[in-house]
Amino acid sequence: MTRIGITTTVPVEIILAAGHIPVDLNNIFITSPEAGKFVEAAEEAGYPRNICGWIKGLYSIVVNRDGNTGDGIDKVIAVTQGDCSNTHALMETYELAGVETIPFAYPYDRDYDLLKLQMEKLMGALGTDWEAVAAVKRQLDKLRLKVAEIDRLTWEENTVSGFHNHLYQVSCSDFNSDLTAFEADVDAFLTKTASAAEYTDDLRLGFIGVPPIFPDLYPYLETMGARVVYNEVQRQFAMPFVTDDIVEQYRLYTYPYGVFGRIKDIEAEIERRNLDGIVHYVQSFCFRQIEDIILREKLDIPILTIEGDKPGKIDARTRLRIDSFLEMLR
Amino acid sequence: MQCGIDLGSRSVKLVIMNPGTKQLAAANVYETARFYREYGQRTDKGLAVDFGALGLPAVTSLTATGYGRNTIAIVGATIIPELKAHMLGASYQTGLTDFTLLDLGGQDSKVIKVRKGRMVDFQTNDKCAASTGRYLENMAAVLDISLAELADYSENPVELSATCAIFGESELIGRMVEGYTTAELAAGVNYSIYKRIKPMLSALKSDKIVFTGGVALGSAIKTFITREMGAEVIVPEHPQLNGAIGCAVYKADK
Numbered sequence: 001m002t003r004i005g006i007t008t009t010v011p012v013e014i015i016l017a018a019g020h021i022p023v024d025l026n027n028i029f030i031t032s033p034e035a036g037k038f039v040e041a042a043e044e045a046g047y048p049r050n051i052c053g054w055i056k057g058l059y060s061i062v063v064n065r066d067g068n069t070g071d072g073i074d075k076v077i078a079v080t081q082g083d084c085s086n087t088h089a090l091m092e093t094y095e096l097a098g099v100e101t102i103p104f105a106y107p108y109d110r111d112y113d114l115l116k117l118q119m120e121k122l123m124g125a126l127g128t129d130w131e132a133v134a135a136v137k138r139q140l141d142k143l144r145l146k147v148a149e150i151d152r153l154t155w156e157e158n159t160v161s162g163f164h165n166h167l168y169q170v171s172c173s174d175f176n177s178d179l180t181a182f183e184a185d186v187d188a189f190l191t192k193t194a195s196a197a198e199y200t201d202d203l204r205l206g207f208i209g210v211p212p213i214f215p216d217l218y219p220y221l222e223t224m225g226a227r228v229v230y231n232e233v234q235r236q237f238a239m240p241f242v243t244d245d246i247v248e249q250y251r252l253y254t255y256p257y258g259v260f261g262r263i264k265d266i267e268a269e270i271e272r273r274n275l276d277g278i279v280h281y282v283q284s285f286c287f288r289q290i291e292d293i294i295l296r297e298k299l300d301i302p303i304l305t306i307e308g309d310k311p312g313k314i315d316a317r318t319r320l321r322i323d324s325f326l327e328m329l330r
Numbered sequence: 331m332q333c334g335i336d337l338g339s340r341s342v343k344l345v346i347m348n349p350g351t352k353q354l355a356a357a358n359v360y361e362t363a364r365f366y367r368e369y370g371q372r373t374d375k376g377l378a379v380d381f382g383a384l385g386l387p388a389v390t391s392l393t394a395t396g397y398g399r400n401t402i403a404i405v406g407a408t409i410i411p412e413l414k415a416h417m418l419g420a421s422y423q424t425g426l427t428d429f430t431l432l433d434l435g436g437q438d439s440k441v442i443k444v445r446k447g448r449m450v451d452f453q454t455n456d457k458c459a460a461s462t463g464r465y466l467e468n469m470a471a472v473l474d475i476s477l478a479e480l481a482d483y484s485e486n487p488v489e490l491s492a493t494c495a496i497f498g499e500s501e502l503i504g505r506m507v508e509g510y511t512t513a514e515l516a517a518g519v520n521y522s523i524y525k526r527i528k529p530m531l532s533a534l535k536s537d538k539i540v541f542t543g544g545v546a547l548g549s550a551i552k553t554f555i556t557r558e559m560g561a562e563v564i565v566p567e568h569p570q571l572n573g574a575i576g577c578a579v580y581k582a583d584k
Contacts, residue, residue, distance in 0.1 A: 302450070302451070307456060309457075317454070317456065320411070320412055320454075321452075321454055323411040323412075324411045324412065324413035324414065324449075324452060325452075327410075327411045327413070327414050327449075328413075328414075328448075328449045328450070328451075328452070
């Protein structure tokens with residue numbers, strides 16, 4: 001079976017229907033104990049210092065074969081529109097290194113026909129059809145419902161930590177490359193959670209923006225008496241949208257389109273989940289940092305913007321800012 | 331007696347306050363490394379401050395804040411977040427409840443918006459210290475004048491564009507070679523600080539800006555803010571001690 005690397009969430013149903021294994025390169029990069037070294041390796045290969053750490057990690061994880069999780073990556077689906085324009089050059093440096101890449105573009109204006117065409121082209125490139133994709137979708141819909149239940153337990157029953165909420169939802173980009181094992185893990189987690197004690201943190205936070213490059217962000221917030229009960233982009237990756245039409249499903253998914261669609265989703269969840277404040281994570285050198293202006297203008301809730309560059313623990317200055325923000329909310 | 335300590339990156343500020351009268355019984359500024367070396371003692375519970383060696387009145391309670399609070403536990407101290415300490419200090423020193431606080435310290439720049447006595451928003455510098463006391467110290471050394479002298483020049487600033495406190499040194503030398511006077515160069519250094527903090531101040535603006543931190547001891551930045559932003563700038567009596575005063579007040583209010 002072919003291992004297909006992905007640079008962000010793509011219609012994973014197509015990869016699975018074609019009989020391939022999806023591998024979210026972000027997840028294997030950030031969970032590696034060598035994450036920092038992957039960034040350095042990309043800089044040694046000539047990647048500029050002032051380029052996003054995620055892009056550098058994605059480069060090294062594919063090109064440095066010995067850094068892969070055993071089986072390597074055979075091809076990469078690179079999202080050239082809707083995620084990050086640096087992916088254009090990332091794709092080109094993959095090609096330079098002899099890695100086959102398949103471009104995928106989310107149409108900025110959410111055009112149904114253009115999105116459908118992109119999905120059809122991806123099916124052609126991987127070798128599958130609508131019927132097979134629809135069958136996989138029905139299977140994944142059931143799994144997505146279970147992950148949506150983990151999310152509900154987080155904000156409504158208060159029995160799931162912010163980190164686990166993040167982890168299970170973010171994993172839905174590739175279902176940890178193993179559907180059966182992931183589903184068993186989700187089932188076991190749901191069983192365990194049924195008897196879990198309620199969290200009693202006094203502050204309820206939302207986390208918006210791309211997933212953080214700091215692995216200890218969620219535990220740190222919890223030691224300070226605050227819990228993340230809404231993970232915006234991770235929840236989008238998990239796609240809790242009820243629709244039979246897979247094109248519509250990827251059209252409802254807010255992340256790859258304009259910020260105003262995201263804002264509508266965030267506003268609804270602030271209300272529904274009764275949030276006290278929001279942490280907006282931005283990645284150094286990312287164009288999405290500019291959107292902080294719009295989010296601050298449009299969202300009527302206290303926002304702390306924190307910035308991460310390289311993988312590693314939260315630095316002292318960011319901790320100080322978090323402490324002050326939580327104090328402000330109290 | 332209540333003691334408030336602000337453990338800064340460049341200096342440690344310590345005040346002793348009479349909880350009844352809320353008057354300062356003592357106030358001192360120590361160089362940070364020297365403070366830890368000479369008046370600190372490592373114990374199992376953290377760093378114990380030797381008040382006897384400091385020659386200060388007996389302290390009944392201790393509140394601390396500052397950059398050091400993430401790494402150093404002070405024995406017997408209540409620890410409060412730095413921005414809260416500065417907000418409390420500024421409110422106490424000025425009697426204001428609606429203002430924007432600008433604090434420029436050794437490494438940190440902070441802007442805090444305060445409404446009805448509560449912090450409602452804030453911004454701090456992130457990775458760059460080029461609008462702080464440390465930047466001024468470097469530039470004073472290049473110009474071969476004292477920090478106090480440097481911080482007062484505000485007329486005819488030369489344009490400086492380097493965004494780094496260290497690369498700024500060679501740019502400043504380049505301007506010296508071009509023949510600008512020390513006064514114009516020093517004004518340029520102060521103006522470059524103003525330019526860096528202006529977006530933060532604009533985002534969180536108020537009619538009244540309370541300006542604290544060691545950098546507020548000089549007059550130039552206050553002049554620029556007043557002149558260009560049309561805001562009233564209030565420098566309280568003890569700008570550098572503001573965070574330590576905030577700590578002492580926090581305890582006194584309990």
